[in-house]
Amino acid sequence: MSIEVTTLHKSYGTNAAVKGISFRAKPGRVLGFLGPNGAGKSTTLKILSGSIPPTSGHASVYGFDVYQDSLTARQHIGYLPEHNPLYLDMYVHEMLAFAAGIHRITRARERIAEVISLTGLESQQYKKINELSKGYRQRVGLAQTILHDPKVLILDEPTSGLDPNQLQDIRSLIKQLGIQKTVLLSTHIMQEVEAVCDDVIIIHQGHIVADFPLEELAVRYPDLDLESLFMRLTTPSSPII
Ligand SMILES: Nc1ncnc2c1ncn2[C@@H]1O[C@H](COP(=O)(O)OP(=O)(O)OP(=O)(O)O)[C@@H](O)[C@H]1O
Numbered sequence: 127m128s129i130e131v132t133t134l135h136k137s138y139g140t141n142a143a144v145k146g147i148s149f150r151a152k153p154g155r156v157l158g159f160l161g162p163n164g165a166g167k168s169t170t171l172k173i174l175s176g177s178i179p180p181t182s183g184h185a186s187v188y189g190f191d192v193y194q195d196s197l198t199a200r201q202h203i204g205y206l207p208e209h210n211p212l213y214l215d216m217y218v219h220e221m222l223a224f225a226a227g228i229h230r231i232t233r234a235r236e237r238i239a240e241v242i243s244l245t246g247l248e249s250q251q252y253k254k255i256n257e258l259s260k261g262y263r264q265r266v267g268l269a270q271t272i273l274h275d276p277k278v279l280i281l282d283e284p285t286s287g288l289d290p291n292q293l294q295d296i297r298s299l300i301k302q303l304g305i306q307k308t309v310l311l312s313t314h315i316m317q318e319v320e321a322v323c324d325d326v327i328i329i330h331q332g333h334i335v336a337d338f339p340l341e342e343l344a345v346r347y348p349d350l351d352l353e354s355l356f357m358r359l360t361t362p363s364s365p366i367i
Pocket residue numbers: 138141142143161162163164165166167168169170
């Protein structure tokens with residue numbers, strides 16, 4: 127397993143956001159982390175990326191605890207946060223060189239060229255980030271996330287706000303990356319899960335209410351498509367399985 131989460135809890139003051147969730151993610155697969163607003167998706171991804179500590183429980187990446195052994199765990203993780211923080215005054219190329227320096231990447235020039243080509247940023251690489259469209263900014267965020275060639279990608283709503291063409295490009299890139307890496311992808315969009323994911327977790331009010339390989343949807347939940355299942359499991363009165 128590349129990601130293992132065990133009885134993870136997170137409270138912000140008295141607000142319990144994540145309530146004892148456990149799950150695993152495997153290499154070579156894209157795991158869709160699906161849930162309504164406020165379900166606890168971003169909180170879980172922030173804990174996994176080492177950005178915030180859990181209140182209790184454990185999460186590890188390739189055996190390294192993301193809290194106790196955060197520096198080592200983070201070497202294996204590329205994290206694209208929901209709001210994709212970028213230095214807007216930097217040029218695309220400059221920002222990637224800066225990030226390569228932080229990761230102490232050897233052969234940085236070659237790796238930056240590789241990542242620019244992979245994310246389709248050739249035409250934009252000498253522009254300032256504040257001149258870029260949202261889709262291209264998202265690609266810069268992804269380029270930065272994969273620059274150190276991490277084994278695990280944690281992507282928090284990476285396609286939000288993109289137009290249909292950009293959506294398709296970014297989704298195929300994620301799918302391509304998922305062939306070799308473990309990808310944990312948070313989204314609200316059912317079509318995105320269907321287009322990109324191999325496994326699905328549905329989270330609702332801080333609990334996991336479903337966890338299954340997408341190809342087993344029809345067997346596990348006969349007569350329900352993903353959207354109907356999501357609606358059934360995340361309406362306020364829905365039972366926790
Ligand atoms: N920094 C914070 N301080 C206090 N409460 C927070 C904080 N961040 C999140 N929360 C609360 O924790 C709960 C889970 O939020 P979280 O952002 O993890 O959900 P989400 O599933 O990612 O939602 P969305 O799809 O809207 O991004 C919500 O009730 C939210 O208000």
